[in-house]
Amino acid sequence: MVLLEQLLNTDYITDMVLLTQPDTLQNQMVSNIEITETPDVEFYISAETFILTTGMVFKDNQLKLIDFIDSLIRAKGSGLAIKSGRFLGGKIDPLVIEHANKQHFPIINIPDKYPLGRLLHQMSNYIWDQQKEEIEFALEIQKQFSDLLLNNTSVGKVINEFSKIIKCPIILLSPLKKVIAYSQFFVRQKDWLESIESQFQQKFYQSEVPDDYVKMYDQKHQTFMLSVSNVFVFKYFPHYLLILNPENMTYPISTFTIDQAKLVLSYILYKSEMVYNTYLHASSSFMLESMTSDSHDRSVLYNAIEDIHLIDSNYYLAIEVNVPSALDPMRKTVELYEKYALIVDWLKNYGEKYFEDMFLFQKDAQSDIYIVLQNHNINVEKCLLKCRHDLAELVDIDLIYSVGEAVISLDQLPKSLDQAQLAFKSRFSDYNREPITYYNNSGVQHLFHNINAKEIEYFCESVLKELAFPETNSQKELRTTLKVYLDNQCETTITANQLFVHRNTVKYRIEKCQEILGTDIHDPKASLNIRVALSLSV
Structure with a gap:
């Protein structure tokens, strides 16, 4: 993956002309190059694809290029390069250019001397060469991170080392959106650190945090960009890696490099989580044993578990x-x-x-x-x-x-x-x-609290049968109806109103319950056992 601006500055295609405003090239990444002459290409390309075309299908009506541009934007395309001299008379309609400028989508003119096939080959080779270099760099970074892991390095140390590599300040937030580590840059910038944390919490209040670029404000209320990456220690509640001013990252930093850092952080965070959980459970078990035994001196207990x-x-x-x-x-x-x-x-x-x-x-x-x-x-x-x-x-x-x-x-x-x-x-x-x-x-x-749990379970199952610990929705429905019916002194109408069902439905369910239980639930002795079992089997 390379920047489109970087791709267009390669030596052998420097005479390709940007037709839209210069800012349309900003942050446009290219992962793939495709040649197409079909207008429905949005369904067949991957994100960050740069399109090469002669525009043949638009020769009779260039304004249809507007819909084509919108389709490429929906597909998250990187830009459109048109060999306008072939079928479009060497000029793109100004209305098309105006629309592209409004959408911040770059349009480039391809000189007639470039065959599209050779251009595709040259651009693709450049991207592959860049990717090869990025992968080699990322593998070197992986080796550095592996060394950190082997030395049992803390999360803070990894964050600081990664910050030095990419030359950008970094913050790591917990799933609670609280700062848990940050790079050296923030040691004397605590106010700014707290401001970023607060802005992040407000911006993503009760909403999902995407992997994306986010606009923030510094202490002078000037905007700056923040790259947000989810770090998955938990499946549903990720940590968040924040990189300030990611546009300042130097080549060959790539998403693959960032992924290596995320992988290492995931491992260290998971390890830390498991260590603390094990400690909490072990210390709690030790306390419980000590509190119920005369063999331990209380003073020993007070001093044995420091973190508690x-x-x-x-x-x-x-x-x-x-x-x-x-x-x-x-x-x-x-x-x-x-x-x-x-x-x-x-x-x-x-x-x-x-x-x-x-x-x-x-x-x-x-x-x-x-x-x-x-x-x-x-x-x-x-x-x-x-x-x-x-x-x-x-x-x-x-x-x-x-x-x-x-x-x-x-x-x-x-x-x-x-x-x-x-x-x-x-x-x-x-x-x-x-x-x-x-x-x-x-x-x-x-x-019944001091009675053996197995004995209680046996009693409940012997009385309620499959309704003791229901597994299906039908069984749960019957159990609920039975409990509400007994709580309402076997009044069918009151039970039906409380459950929002018809009286006949209540009657049918009670008959079904009696069939399962093999007893008349109106019998006083059976009713008492059923009520007790319902209470104990919650």
Whole structure:
């Protein structure tokens, strides 16, 4: 890939004439050259293709070139070169040139002495030679980056080295659109760094960030260009590599070179993510074991896990942090687990902005994220909502909190953790998506909390059969109807109104439920078992 302006300055075609304004050549990249005499070429060319033509099909009406130019723009073509002396009388209609200028699309005149076939061959060879040189350069860069990887280099070091190579300032943003690394240029330009971060957040507020050039403003409110590249550590929530004034990059820097840097950054970021997740899970497991065992001295526990900032207090409160989509058992998707990772990142880096002396706790390696507060805060609800709001401003994640009860000693923290977990599970029964819910110790789940989970599962399956843990939409529909019907004391009309279905539909579904369960759900003993099983199998 080369700049069109650079291609037109090669020694053997210097007499090709640009018919449009000079600025139409700006940032026009060429990856491919094609000869065509057909007007529907937009469906058959790749992006950044430069078209060579005699314009034969337009000899009777040059104004049709306007539609042809628009089609090339839709196909993301690089420009149009016309051998006008062959069929167009050596002159392009001024209206066509005017339209091309408005669209910032370059039109070049090819002198009669150039056969199109030879011109295609010469231009293509030039592009291939440039690409070969770019690849060789990129491979050399890859070697440098590989050495950095082998030396366990940090993200900041990679960013700084890459900045030296391309001679442009660089910023790396997290999926939360927060600065996590930057090149040496910004060491004394912190205000500008913060300004770029803020502008980026505002420009792409709750919207997808494309791989593209973006216009920004410096401290003097003058515009400058920013190249944005997505760096995929996560599938749905990429990091962002920002290159300032990319037009200043010197040859032979290419997209391939940038891709090498992105690949290395992806690896280092992924490694860092996995290391922290492993640490969080391991330290949480160690804490849980220590809190439920007499074999560990508390002072050892306080000093053993430095990053958790555990303090000796008479107040501990566990809050499970989750997202509404986790309430659907069928939506345990990659996107959901990526959201968990970003929630951990958010709370790890910014949690203490909202909650003093908090630490993170994680029962499971992929979910069950808890905030543990170690000081009483009368404004805790306000802080939770502020934390939720600020995260939603940066990325499409909507937090929901499930709050346990405060305990007075670290020994009792597992109790608060269990209560927060029960508070979250209670959301399933009525699909409670409220931002904050609290533990209620009067529920059925509380009574059965200490019973073996396998025994509870067996009880639910023996009572509800295939409706205990439904897998199909039909089974879920029947289970929901059964629960609403029982909650409304078996009133068909009320159930139908609540579900927005006909009374006969409710009757049919209840009959189907009774058929599956093999019992009369109106029988008091059967009804009690069904209600308990429905509550326990959420």
